[in-house]
Amino acid sequence: MASHHLCCMLLMLMSVAFGAAPRKSVDVPFGRNYVPTWAFDHIKYFNGGSEIQLYLDKYTGTGFQSKGSYLFGHFSIHIKMVPGDSAGTVTAFYLSSQSSEHDEIDFEFLGNRTGQPYILQTNVGKGDREQRIFLWFDPTQKYHTYSILWNLYQIVFLVDDVPIRVFKNNRDLGVKFPFNQPMKLYSSLWNADDWATRGGQEKTDWSKAPFVASYRGFHIDGCEASVQAKFCDTQSKGVPRPRWRRLRWVRDKYTIYNYCNDRTRYPTTPLECKRDRDI
Numbered sequence: 001m002a003s004h005h006l007c008c009m010l011l012m013l014m015s016v017a018f019g020a021a022p023r024k025s026v027d028v029p030f031g032r033n034y035v036p037t038w039a040f041d042h043i044k045y046f047n048g049g050s051e052i053q054l055y056l057d058k059y060t061g062t063g064f065q066s067k068g069s070y071l072f073g074h075f076s077i078h079i080k081m082v083p084g085d086s087a088g089t090v091t092a093f094y095l096s097s098q099s100s101e102h103d104e105i106d107f108e109f110l111g112n113r114t115g116q117p118y119i120l121q122t123n124v125g126k127g128d129r130e131q132r133i134f135l136w137f138d139p140t141q142k143y144h145t146y147s148i149l150w151n152l153y154q155i156v157f158l159v160d161d162v163p164i165r166v167f168k169n170n171r172d173l174g175v176k177f178p179f180n181q182p183m184k185l186y187s188s189l190w191n192a193d194d195w196a197t198r199g200g201q202e203k204t205d206w207s208k209a210p211f212v213a214s215y216r217g218f219h220i221d222g223c224e225a226s227v228q229a230k231f232c233d234t235q236s237k238g239v240p241r242p243r244w245r246r247l248r249w250v251r252d253k254y255t256i257y258n259y260c261n262d263r264t265r266y267p268t269t270p271l272e273c274k275r276d277r278d279i
């Protein structure tokens with residue numbers, strides 16, 4: 001156990017020391033990597049699918065998913081969130097496996113009343129390791145890039161290449177970490193006014209529908225599960241050193257909620273929080 005941990009620590013230190021460059025995203029059209037999942041008529045395509053829009057109205061939201069399944073990789077997408085009054089809506093971008101013991105790595109953007117800030121919620125697992133932050137910009141004004149870097153050592157959530165959360169592989173402590181089940185990517189826009197905005201107090205104003213989220217990018221650099229995932233599990237290991245300062249900055253200034261500090265839910269500090277302190 002201890003030696004396993006030491007090995008991973010060394011690998012992580014090495015990758016930090018060598019300053020693995022952040023992987024570059026390659027913008028490709030929607031159809032290269034994704035297909036619609038449901039409510040096909042609520043997705044609109046522009047410029048040959050290099051840009052799409054998801055529509056939410058009182059009948060339905062919509063969503064799409066990746067064609068491939070992946071075990072590790074770097075995934076990113078550019079999104080312009082629902083502008084104006086988006087209270088009650090949730091826009092999500094996440095990885096999920098299909099089995100009953102399923103794994104998830106989530107970005108969820110919780111809308112708000114006009115002029116009030118969105119919340120970005122991230123999660124690893126099944127809804128029990130949430131962290132919430134405010135963003136340092138208005139995500140409805142322009143496209144911003146949201147990425148997930150997932151390898152055997154850690155999961156890094158990035159916003160415009162700034163790491164906002166690092167979830168390390170602490171399997172040696174018995175902490176669940178997705179490592180053996182391929183996942184697909186999903187994105188969707190739906191109504192969640194029972195919980196999303198101010199804990200469900202702000203309801204979706206359907207007179208403002210349709211709600212529209214815009215997408216570009218569609219970059220996937222993953223290890224296709226059908227190919228040989230073993231080749232990939234060591235790829236893209238690190239977050240380059242100077243970026244850790246930005247991580248600290250985001251976490252100090254923008255954190256709203258961190259399950260690590262929630263003593264009502266977790267009377268004793270979860271093991272991974274104890275080891276990684278803040279993270």
Ligand SMILES: *[C@@H]1O[C@H](CO)[C@@H](O)[C@H](O)[C@H]1NC(C)=O
Pocket residue numbers: 110111112113116117118119196197198199
């Ligand atoms: C919405 O705005 C209110 C008031 O500023 C704030 O308390 C809340 O955290 C914001 N975000 C969400 C998703 O509720």
